[in-house]
Amino acid sequence: MRVVIAGATGVVGRQVVPLLVAAGHEVVALSRRAGADTGKGAVRTVAVDALDQAALGAAVRDAKPDAVVHLLTAIPAEINPRRMERDFALTNRLRTEATRTLIEAAYDAGAGRFLAQGLAYAYDPAPASAGPADEDAPFWRHPPKPFVTTLDALRTLERLTSAADGLVLRFGHLYGPGTAYDPAGGSTIRAIRARKMPVVGDGAATFSFTHTHDAATAVLAALAHPDAKGALNIVDDTPTPARTWLPALATLLSAPTPQKVPTLAARLAAGPWATAFLTQLRGATNTRAKSLLTWTPRYPSWRDGFTAELKAYAAGHNEVA
Template sequence: MRVFVAGATGVIGRRLLPLLISQGHEVIGLARSNSAAVEVEMLGAVVAEADALDAGALSRVVKDAAPDAVVHLLTAIPARINPRRMSRDFAQTNRLRTEGTRNLLYAAEQAGAKCIITEGLACIYEPSTWVPATEGAPLWRNPPHQFAPVLAALRSLEQRTRQADGLVLRLGQLYGHGTSYGRHGSFVRQVQAGKMPIIGSGDGTFSFTHVADAASAIAVALHSQVRGALNVVDDEPARVREWLPILAEVLAAPPPKHVPVALARLTAGAWGVALMTRLRGADNVLARRVLDWAPRYTSWRQGFAAELIHAAHP
C-alpha cells in the first residue's frame, strides 16, 4: 500500500514511518522545510515537499504520490503550553486542523485515495460524569474559552473526515519520546521541579496514549473498513490525584502540592483548572474490538516506568 503521511516528522510520525516501512508499505512523508525533508529521508520514506496550508502545492504533491491511503497527523504544538494562552499556543494547530484538513482531504479525493485516517483527541467529551466516555458520548458543550477554538477546530476536522468517509482516531494524552511527558518534556520538568500541583480534589480524569501505541493503531487501521471515530487510549483512565503522585515518584521528584481551585485559577486560568479537575476519560473497548488492536502499554503505570525510570537519575 502507498501511504501518504502528513505530519511525518511529529512525535507520532517518527514512530509511524519506520513501522509502516517495516510492514512493506511504500511511505511518502510530507515535509515543509529542508530540515524536515532530511528527517523524512532518514526515516526511510520518500519526501513530498509542500506546505499543508498551500492548497495548490499540496494537491500537486499528493497527486504525484498517488497514495492508496492518507494519514493526517498535522500539528504545530509548542514544546510548552501556557493554559492561560492556549488559544494562542494552538492557533497554528487549529489552522492545520481546519484549513490543512480541508486542503489535504480535497487533495486525497482528487488523487483517488481510498483510506483516510486523521488524528483527533479524546479529551473532548462533556464532563457530565466520571464514567469513561464511549465514542457516542456528547462532546464538550461549553468548554472554557481558551479551549473553545481548539474544540471547534477538532469538530471541523471530524466533520470533514466523516464527509470523506474516513476514520478519526481520538488519542489520549500522548506520552513517550518527544512529548511533554517524555524524559525531557516540559510537563516532566515541572513535576521534577515540584511545580505541578494537584488542583482542588484532582478529579480530572486523564486517558493516556503512548506514541508507539498511537502508531500501531494507525498501522492496523490502514487495513480496516471502520469509519467514524475511535478512542485510541490505554485501559486505565485515572484521576490526577492518582497518576500525578505516581509520576512524581517515578521521577524521584517532590510529592505534588495541593492548591485550591480559586488560587489555581489565577495562574492556570479556567482551562488549566478544568483540565485538572473536570476532564473526562475515554473508553477504548470499541477500538480494541473493531480494530483487533491492543495497546502495548495497557496502563500509564507501565508506560511511565518504561519511559521515565531513568529520568530520575540522568
C-alpha cells in the same frame, strides 16, 4: 500500499513511518523540511508547507496514494494556559484548512482511505459514576473560553473526515519521545520535577494516556481495517484521576510530592483552562477500537509506559555519562 503521511516528523509520525516500512508499505512523508529524519527504510520525503493549499494538494496528488494519514499539528513545546488560543492557532488551521486540502487531494488522487488525528479528552465532563466516555459521548458543551476555538477546529476536522468516509483516531494524552512527558526534558515532566504541577481541588480530572508507539500501531491497524469509519478512542486501558497519576509519576521521577491547590486559587493563578484541565476532564474507553481494529496497546497502563520510558532514558543517560 502507498501511504502519504502528513506530519511525518511529529511525535506520532516518527513512530508510524518505520512501522509502515517494516509492514511493506511505500511511504511518502510530507514534512516542512527537505531531507527530514523520518525513519529508516524506503521513504520518500517531500518538503511542503501544509498551509499552502496548492503545494499541499499537488504533493498529495503527485504521490498517487492509496491512503492519506493526517497527523499535522504545530503545538508548542510548552503551552501557556493563559494564551491557549494563541498557542493553538496554527494547529487549529491545520485541523481545518489543511484537512480540507488533504481530503480534496486524496479524493482527486483516488485514495481509498483517509485517517486523521483527533483528541480523546474533549468529551463533556461527567460525574465519575458515568465512567469513561465512548465515542458516542458528546464533546464539551460549555468548555472554558480558551478551549472554544480548539474544540471548534476539532469538530470541523471530525465533520470533514466523516463526510469523506474516513476515520478519526482520537488519541489521549500522548507520552513518549518528543512529547511533554518526555523524561529528557518535556515541559510536563519539568513542571512535575520542579513541583509546579499541582493536584487542583479534588484532582478529579480523569486522564486517558496514549504512548506514541501505541498511537502509531493504531494507525497501522486502521489502514488494515478500511471498514472502520467515524471516530475511535485510541487510549490505554486505565483512565486515572489526576490525584492518582500525578503523585505516582512524581514518585517514579523521584520528584517532590505535588502540591495541593484549591480550585479558586488555581483559577486565579493559571486561568480557566488549566483549572478545568486538572479538575474536569473525562477519561475515555478503548473498547470499540480494540474490537474494530483488533488493536491492543503495548502499554495497557500509563504506569507501565512511564516506567519503560524512564528506564530507557536512564539507560541512555548512563551510556552518555
